[in-house]
Amino acid sequence: MILGIGVDMVDIERFEGxxxxxxxxxxxxxxxxxxxxxxxSLAARYAAKEALIKALGGSDGVRWQEIExxxxxxxxxxxxxxxxxxxxxxxxxxxxRTHLSLSHxxxxxxxxxxxxxxxxxxxxxxxxxxx
Numbered sequence: 001m002i003l004g005i006g007v008d009m010v011d012i013e014r015f016e017g018x019x020x021x022x023x024x025x026x027x028x029x030x031x032x033x034x035x036x037x038x039x040x041s042l043a044a045r046y047a048a049k050e051a052l053i054k055a056l057g058g059s060d061g062v063r064w065q066e067i068e069x070x071x072x073x074x075x076x077x078x079x080x081x082x083x084x085x086x087x088x089x090x091x092x093x094x095x096x097r098t099h100l101s102l103s104h105x106x107x108x109x110x111x112x113x114x115x116x117x118x119x120x121x122x123x124x125x126x127x128x129x130x131x
Contacts, residue, residue, distance in 0.1 A: 003116065062089055
């Protein structure tokens with residue numbers, strides 16, 4: 001079952017300007033691993049984090065540093081790596097899987113996030129097992 005869908009688009013040139021004017025944003029928004037990537041890739045990751053927040057319906061319980069979108073290789077689909085309170089927030093909201101698509105072209109970076117809950121039968125099975 002789909003619990004949420006989010007999309008975000010970032011103007012790469014504008015994003016680069018913001019990072020140049022406020023370098024502290026790099027540490028606030030991105031993990032150590034992410035900061036090693038080129039700025040156009042960071043723009044896509046920023047869009048991915050925003051898309052996740054939109055799919056959740058808000059940022060309560062979410063921390064930027066606990067959402068990572070690592071570089072996985074050319075033939076591997078992008079994915080979220082969640083940790084800390086953010087992972088707990090998604091679990092508490094019933095999110096079983098996250099799906100992410102990234103693209104950048106023509107000066108824009110785009111991210112599309114889908115949050116998926118467990119199928120209805122799985123939820124009943126878990127509730128029965130907990131009794």
